[in-house]
Amino acid sequence: MNIVFYGGGNIAQAFIEGLINSGYKKNNIFYIDRNLKNKNKLKKLKIKSLNNKESLQIDLFILAVKPKDAIHAYKDILKNYRNPKIVSFVAGIRTNKYKHINKKVEFLRAMPNTSSKFNLGITAIYNSSFKKSNLLKVINIFKKVGIVMQLEKESKIDTFTGIIGSGPAYFFYLLKIYEKKLLTLCNGNKKEVNAIIVNLMKGV
Ligand SMILES: NC(=O)c1ccc[n+]([C@@H]2O[C@H](COP(=O)([O-])OP(=O)(O)OC[C@H]3O[C@@H](n4cnc5c(N)ncnc54)[C@H](OP(=O)(O)O)[C@@H]3O)[C@@H](O)[C@H]2O)c1
Structure with missing residues (x-):
């Protein structure tokens, strides 16, 4: 399947790297972008404009x-x-707004997160008009970079964005607090603190 990313910034690059890691052929991935910095990053990944x-x-x-x-x-x-056939990663703009412009397009919204880069992503999908066979193809692509959740209500995408999209940030914030407290406990021994945190997480 030939995929074109319209916008080749943070999330596109994370997703593309995940796809490449999974064995997706670079020849089947393209982008449209105007930002030189992002163009150069994609050039480094050998993705064509x-x-x-x-x-x-x-x-x-x-x-x-x-x-x-x-x-x-x-x-x-x-x-x-x-x-x-268009998949929108864009937060906050509801399907109706696109449909209003053209009703016939096969359209769905997907909300991935940047962990897709490491094939540990979580992507929520809200389908509006993709035919079943095409929807399955899209889901299979998204599964290459992580877990896929299908949502039956569009409003759930906003909840998902808050919890999962920002999830890594909440998690790291919490870890920072742990690290700070533990550093006092361990007299500043970072190595010891890291080992304790890893054990804590493994034990959960
Ligand atoms: N970042 C995330 O973790 C994340 C996760 C899920 C969903 N999303 C959604 O994904 C979307 C993109 O987020 P992002 O963080 O990846 O943004 P971003 O880093 O700013 O990337 C967007 C890219 O698209 C380019 N662009 C915009 N309009 C264009 C046009 N008409 N022609 C050519 N290039 C154009 C921008 O160029 P300029 O810089 O010149 O404007 C920029 O390089 C957002 O709507 C966001 O809600 C993001």
């Missing part, structure tokens, strides 16, 4: 731009590609 004139069969677009850029990017895809 999509040339608009390319007569490539694109099986899936992944919308991975910031919310403020999402509608423009969505319209740009509709303008330049016939019958695109």
Whole structure:
């Protein structure tokens, strides 16, 4: 399947790295981006930029731009590609807003997290109009970078984003507090503190 990431920033790069780790062929991954820093990062990963004139069969677009850029990017895809299938990673913009622009597009929302980079991701999916066979293909791609959860209600994506999307940050915040207290207990011995924290986590 040829996948195009529209927006090649943080989450696209994490997802792409996870895909590559899982054995997904780099030749089947493309991106559209304007940011030089992100372009260079993707170049390092040997991922090609999509040339608009390319007569490539694109099986899936992944919308991975910031919310403020999402509608423009969505319209740009509709303008330049016939019958695109679009997955939106964008937080906060509900399906209706896209559907309002075009009802016929196969569209779903997915919310991954950056742990996808290490194939330990958790992705929530809310399907709106993907046909069953295409939905299964998308789920199989997402499973390559971690666990997939299908949500039956769109509003659950917001809860998911708060708990799982920001999950690693909460977790590290808690670990920082533990580390600080333990450093006092262990007279600043970092090695000992690390060993204690690892044992604590393993024992849970
Ligand atoms: N980061 C996460 O952990 C995470 C997790 C789940 C979902 N998401 C969602 O994923 C989306 C992307 O987040 P991110 O953190 O990856 O953002 P990001 O790092 O800013 O990446 C977005 C990229 O898209 C480019 N872009 C935007 N509009 C464009 C256009 N019209 N043409 C070409 N390139 C364009 C941006 O370029 P410029 O920098 O020049 O604007 C930027 O390089 C957000 O909507 C967010 O809600 C993020």
